[in-house]
Amino acid sequence: MNKRNYLTLFRNTGEITALLAHNNDISIMIQQMVEMLAEQFSANVCSIYLLNDDSQELILNATFGLKKSAIGNVKLNIGEGLVGLVMQTCEPIIDNHASKNPHFQYIPEIGEEAFDSFIAIPIVRGADKIGVLVLQRLEINHFLNEDIIALEAVATQLAGMIETAKVILIEPQKNTPMTFVTTKEMLTIKGQPASPGVASGTALIYEQLTFTDSKTDSVIGQLTGLEAIKKLENAIKISVEQIETMQKTLEQKLPEATNLIFAAHLMMLRDSSFSGAMFKLIEDGASLQDSIKEISNKFIHIFSNSPHAYMREKTDDIQDITWRLENNLDSNSNKNTKQFGIQDKIIIASTIYPSDVVKLVLEKANGLILTDGGVTSHVSIIARSLNLPLVISNDQTLKNLTHKHNIIFDGAGGDIYINPTEQTIETFNDEIYNTFSAEDFADQMQPKTFTKDGTRILLHANINLLGELKTAKALKAEGIGLYRTEFPFLVRSTFPTEEEQIETYSKLISAFENQPVCLRTLDVGGDKVLAYYDHGDDANPELGLRSIRFTLKHPTMFAKQLSAILRAGAKTTDLNIMFPMISSIDELDKSIELLNDVKAKLKKQNVDFCENPKLGIMIELPSVLSILDSLAEMVDFFCIGTNDFVQYMLAVDRGNEKIAEYYCPHHPAVLRALKQIVEQGQKSNIDISICGEMAHQMKYIPFLLGIGIRKISLDPQHMPTVQQFISNITIDEAENQANIILTKNRITEIAKLLS
Numbered sequence: 001m002n003k004r005n006y007l008t009l010f011r012n013t014g015e016i017t018a019l020l021a022h023n024n025d026i027s028i029m030i031q032q033m034v035e036m037l038a039e040q041f042s043a044n045v046c047s048i049y050l051l052n053d054d055s056q057e058l059i060l061n062a063t064f065g066l067k068k069s070a071i072g073n074v075k076l077n078i079g080e081g082l083v084g085l086v087m088q089t090c091e092p093i094i095d096n097h098a099s100k101n102p103h104f105q106y107i108p109e110i111g112e113e114a115f116d117s118f119i120a121i122p123i124v125r126g127a128d129k130i131g132v133l134v135l136q137r138l139e140i141n142h143f144l145n146e147d148i149i150a151l152e153a154v155a156t157q158l159a160g161m162i163e164t165a166k167v168i169l170i171e172p173q174k175n176t177p178m179t180f181v182t183t184k185e186m187l188t189i190k191g192q193p194a195s196p197g198v199a200s201g202t203a204l205i206y207e208q209l210t211f212t213d214s215k216t217d218s219v220i221g222q223l224t225g226l227e228a229i230k231k232l233e234n235a236i237k238i239s240v241e242q243i244e245t246m247q248k249t250l251e252q253k254l255p256e257a258t259n260l261i262f263a264a265h266l267m268m269l270r271d272s273s274f275s276g277a278m279f280k281l282i283e284d285g286a287s288l289q290d291s292i293k294e295i296s297n298k299f300i301h302i303f304s305n306s307p308h309a310y311m312r313e314k315t316d317d318i319q320d321i322t323w324r325l326e327n328n329l330d331s332n333s334n335k336n337t338k339q340f341g342i343q344d345k346i347i348i349a350s351t352i353y354p355s356d357v358v359k360l361v362l363e364k365a366n367g368l369i370l371t372d373g374g375v376t377s378h379v380s381i382i383a384r385s386l387n388l389p390l391v392i393s394n395d396q397t398l399k400n401l402t403h404k405h406n407i408i409f410d411g412a413g414g415d416i417y418i419n420p421t422e423q424t425i426e427t428f429n430d431e432i433y434n435t436f437s438a439e440d441f442a443d444q445m446q447p448k449t450f451t452k453d454g455t456r457i458l459l460h461a462n463i464n465l466l467g468e469l470k471t472a473k474a475l476k477a478e479g480i481g482l483y484r485t486e487f488p489f490l491v492r493s494t495f496p497t498e499e500e501q502i503e504t505y506s507k508l509i510s511a512f513e514n515q516p517v518c519l520r521t522l523d524v525g526g527d528k529v530l531a532y533y534d535h536g537d538d539a540n541p542e543l544g545l546r547s548i549r550f551t552l553k554h555p556t557m558f559a560k561q562l563s564a565i566l567r568a569g570a571k572t573t574d575l576n577i578m579f580p581m582i583s584s585i586d587e588l589d590k591s592i593e594l595l596n597d598v599k600a601k602l603k604k605q606n607v608d609f610c611e612n613p614k615l616g617i618m619i620e621l622p623s624v625l626s627i628l629d630s631l632a633e634m635v636d637f638f639c640i641g642t643n644d645f646v647q648y649m650l651a652v653d654r655g656n657e658k659i660a661e662y663y664c665p666h667h668p669a670v671l672r673a674l675k676q677i678v679e680q681g682q683k684s685n686i687d688i689s690i691c692g693e694m695a696h697q698m699k700y701i702p703f704l705l706g707i708g709i710r711k712i713s714l715d716p717q718h719m720p721t722v723q724q725f726i727s728n729i730t731i732d733e734a735e736n737q738a739n740i741i742l743t744k745n746r747i748t749e750i751a752k753l754l755s
């Protein structure tokens with residue numbers, strides 16, 4: 001047996017890995033490595049298997065001693081043979097009589113003899129499995145235990161090298177879409193349903209939407225003088241028409257945003273410093289292309305360097321109009337938005353703001369697939385409000401799709417079909433998938449909801465955008481249990497004034513005249529980012545300056561909102577104001593103090609306002625559980641926001657799909673806490689309701705009724721099914737189920753009972 005020279009081994013390993021910096025051919029590096037290791041350890045065979053992230057197979061990547069034709073062709077599953085076992089356990093194996101090992105797998109076609117001495121080391125990086133390094137020799141008893149330590153050091157180096165190489169070589173290839181997803185065979189990806197509706201169309205990766213696809217590089221772009229001026233004038237005219245059309249649609253769908261989203265675009269198009277400057281450049285001799293580019297770059301530069309978020313936000317506006325202008329250089333005035341690429345597409349996006357969702361709807365995207373985000377995230381909420389089908393899946397394949405891939409999915413089911421077969425498309429056309437809009441059930445809706453044994457349950461509506469009021473009314477909601485006042489703030493490009501807020505809130509209140517209406521004060525921060533406000537780069541935005549913390553930090557803005565709510569509610573009989581995310585009595589003290597200041601000011605000004613609205617708090621944080629009694633003395637009602645309550649009880653980011661399995665509303669701690677809240681509410685004789693997503697999920701409804709919930713606020717489209725469901729259960733049954741569930745200590749036991 002040779003004595004090993006480990007020092008030489010480490011020097012050589014270091015040299016080979018250092019070579020990668022100069023020569024980025026990973027296969028050559030790995031090949032050099034196996035040859036060097038075979039020599040160093042006097043082995044007949046040295047091989048490296050790498051784990052394919054997608055297929056989860058170990059693939060022979062380099063070898064000294066086996067047939068070269070086997071490279072890329074020998075594939076082992078994790079756990080298969082000794083090599084697969086090493087990857088599975090991430091533990092090295094040394095066996096100097098391997099042919100006797102029950103896990104030994106003989107693969108004759110690779111020229112593998114009965115190599116008896118066997119040593120294999122896992123290549124891992126942190127928690128990531130990368131591959132396996134294997135050495136073999138014909139004779140028995142060749143490898144030493146010390147070899148494991150030396151080879152582990154080599155494997156560590158290799159892991160680093162491969163990781164670097166992956167970034168340089170493998171990842172860019174991954175982005176070459178067609179190498180990964182064919183355009184022919186159907187592929188099904190499981191997603192999480194987030195906003196119902198069937199959507200079909202070709203794929204468009206949102207992040208790849210660029211503004212470079214410009215017509216200015218064409219012949220038209222080279223025009224100068226009078227011809228260029230005419231083309232530009234025409235392009236401006238068409239652009240203005242398109243934007244005005246979108247504005248009209250927007251006014252119907254999103255009255256609260258009025259014309260704000262596109263007002264800036266129109267202003268720029270008509271402004272002398274923007275379009276005027278382009279004409280001036282052409283008059284001075286510049287080509288059409290150069291004049292558009294120069295002016296838009298100038299403004300992009302100015303805005304993108306602004307210290308203010310609302311100014312930087314304008315960069316998007318400039319890119320948007322430039323793109324529109326360039327695309328319209330060659331158009332007739334009748335063209336719609338199709339040329340901008342979004343219409344009829346299935347948009348695949350990772351990061352996207354609520355205001356982007358609005359634009360997608362306006363540009364008539366057919367559906368949205370989010371590769372990052374959660375079902376209770378606010379992008380999902382706004383998609384539901386705007387009836388845009390949405391599914392969430394972090395399957396990486398989605399990022400590799402192109403316009404050549406057809407997609408069909410049902411936002412209520414979650415499955416995404418890429419390149420669907422005729423048969424699959426037909427299934428979607430079948431009755432079961434013929435999605436009715438919730439309003440189709442309006443006639444069947446009873447004005448009041450009762451359990452089977454006649455207990456009265458109130459169904460109130462969660463409203464995000466005024467456009468949903470129509471559905472809520474049609475479906476006979478008995479009030480508004482939660483109006484998320486931040487949505488009008490989110491879909492705009494500047495803070496709304498007090499008057500603008502009054503206008504919005506008045507529309508809401510007058511739609512539900514003489515019925516209870518509950519307005520929650522601004523709940524921004526976390527995943528609800530105002531594009532025009534610097535929220536900063538918090539490491540944990542959900543734990544940051546969010547919700548009531550945000551408003552208390554900006555008392556002037558908060559006071560304006562409270563004033564707008566009180567004034568809008570001057571004539572209503574049942575105005576409710578609710579503070580979100582209250583964590584302490586002190587916070588509630590401050591909020592009430594501010595509300596009283598606002599009332600005093602309005603009184604002094606002799607303005608009409610609602611002097612005695614009911615006051616409530618959202619129960620969303622575990623910190624309030626032990627001070628519920630004191631909080632109850634200060635307010636008229638508690639409203640349980642389970643979306644956040646679950647997030648904060650369990651420390652699970654509600655928007656993180658990677659940990660979605662931990663987001664368990666049925667965790668015993670959550671369910672027992674819900675009971676505790678309801679009991680305290682009953683004891684203190686205050687009103688209790690629930691308004692998180694849990695409230696419309698059938699499996700939880702018996703439990704909620706069983707612990708005493710009698711008022712549910714939910715997205716209006718769920719009202720028909722929820723009413724129907726409630727009418728089929730008795731309070732006795734609900735209480736029995738709740739009592740059994742409350743005795744269980746494990747999530748799994750409860751899940752079983754609920755299924």
Ligand code: PEP
Binds near residue numbers: 484644
């Ligand atoms: C909740 O947290 O349950 C809730 C209704 O509020 P939001 O989803 O707006 O955070």
Ligand code: MG
Binds near residue numbers: 580620641643644
């Ligand atoms: Mg909340």
